[in-house]
Amino acid sequence: MNIEEAVAGIEAVQDEPGLPMAWRWSPMPRFVFSLAMDHDGHWAYQMNSLDVHDDGLTRAVLAFARQHQLGRGRDARPLTVLPGFSYGAYRFDSVAAASPAVHGFHHGRNEALNEVVSAVFPAFQCEFRGDETFEEAVLRFKRMLRPTVVSRLPVPYLRMRYENRRTGGGSIGTSRGFTTHEVLLRELVLLEGAAGSFVEFENLHGEMWRVQWDGSWLVNGQAQDVGPSEEWVMTVLGCL
Structure with missing residues (x-):
């Protein structure tokens, strides 16, 4: 899978400022999608923002995910969280990753690309137990956590x-x-x-x-x- 070639084919894609091997695109006015390729070119990390896009936060999340290869590989858990993250005045203390089967970011458009992308987002450690099943991960990621909203408050594991x-x-x-x-x-x-x-x-x-x-x-x-x-x-x- 040639990730760079696949991303180059996305309409109106452009380089992500300040982050090498990273790109962004906006499929509609409310959304900004940002993707950073891993250093070996075999995996990528994507963060989506709704309504409010913070360039600095996005770069920090993508860099953190890439540094730690967060959620990389077919054996990764449906949801992976790593503490130790901080940026500016935000309260986030972690970065989380959803597996390809959970996020489905590229389903129906590029299935091969979808299978080598972690969906990453700034998070709170209290939101995860670490042993979420696939069904639980889909529920949390798609219906509860609001991972595209950078102004969100914690949604505790409850x-x-x-x-x-x-x-x-x-x-x-x-x-x-x-x-x-x-x-x-x-x-x-x-x-x-x-x-x-x-x-x-x-x-x-x-x-x-x-x-x-x-x-x-x-x-x-x-x-x-x-x-x-x-x-x-x-x-x-x-x-x-």
Whole structure:
């Protein structure tokens, strides 16, 4: 697969300023796609931006991914994350990579190119457990993390199940499913006054919390004077 030749055939492609062996193109006004080829020419790293494109951040992410060969190879995990990244005033502490089968950036246009590209983006370490299955990776990458938005806030790794006997809301079955911390906070607030109800959730380390209301707050069976705060939630999820 000749990556440079394939990229040269993309309409209106141009060199990525300040980064060798890298290019950018804009398929539509809201998007900028940037790709850096690995030094041996056999793999590439692509970062896509929506609405807001930061040249410096993009170059830093691509350079970091290339330096560490992030997500390279057919045996790479569906999602790979490496901490130790920082740039400017951004809060990102990591760079993540989605495998070709997960991102599908070039499906329907150039399948051979798609198979040698990692989709890379600035990220937060608290967003990943490291053992995500293919299905979990697709869900996280395409529906939850918003990897093309450079102004985004952390989307913690969070699995939850709940039952609220007052509102009638609840999850199905005994397994905990992925959700956002906004949903968790909403259901924690709704627990107050709902005797016999619970919210159960886990973080990226597999640590679990069970919050209940029984005339007072209970967290893992221990009485609490006040209900869980947003700061507490983000702390136990590893994002503070």
